[in-house]
Amino acid sequence: MAGGALEDRAVKDAGAHSPVARARARGRCRRQDVGHRDDPGERVGRWQIDRAIRATREAAGLPAAFRFHDCRHCYASLLIADGADVKVVQARLRHASATTTLNTYAHLWPDTEESTRATVGAAMAARADSLRTGRTS
Numbered sequence: 804m805a806g807g808a809l810e811d812r813a814v815k816d817a818g819a820h821s822p823v824a825r826a827r828a829r830g831r832c833r834r835q836d837v838g839h840r841d842d843p844g845e846r847v848g849r850w851q852i853d854r855a856i857r858a859t860r861e862a863a864g865l866p867a868a869f870r871f872h873d874c875r876h877c878y879a880s881l882l883i884a885d886g887a888d889v890k891v892v893q894a895r896l897r898h899a900s901a902t903t904t905l906n907t908y909a910h911l912w913p914d915t916e917e918s919t920r921a922t923v924g925a926a927m928a929a930r931a932d933s934l935r936t937g938r939t940s
Contacts, residue, residue, distance in 0.1 A: 852871075856870075856871045875896060878895070878896075879892055879895075879896055879904075879907075879908050879911075880908070880911055882895060883908060883911045883912055884911070889901050889904055889905055889912070892904050892908065
């Protein structure tokens with residue numbers, strides 16, 4: 804699955820019916836629309852968010868050490884496992900630079916050393932074969 808399709812699914816699953824998502828769909832999402840709100844116009848305090856996360860965590864059977872920020876790490880690891888490059892992950896997580904993304908998640912990207920060696924080896928073998936047989940592919 805491509806990184807964009809994975810993100811689309813995650814957005815749908817994470818609350819495509821929220822007031823912010825509806826405002827974005829109408830093209831009218833303003834900075835003041837992006838707060839956490841219970842009722843239109845009423846801001847929700849951090850303690851209310853923490854309480855909701857704690858209740859959800861307990862209902863899901865997650866460990867007490869689970870934090871909301873762990874969802875970001877899960878999202879990043881899903882993107883990387885699906886083949887997203889560092890710039891895509893940086894943009895999705897809204898990191899200021901790719902360095903921040905790499906410092907945190909570099910260990911999750913597959914090792915490219917072996918694939919690079921395999922690619923060069925295959926290219927050299929093909930070239931040697933064409934020189935030996937006199938045919939180009």
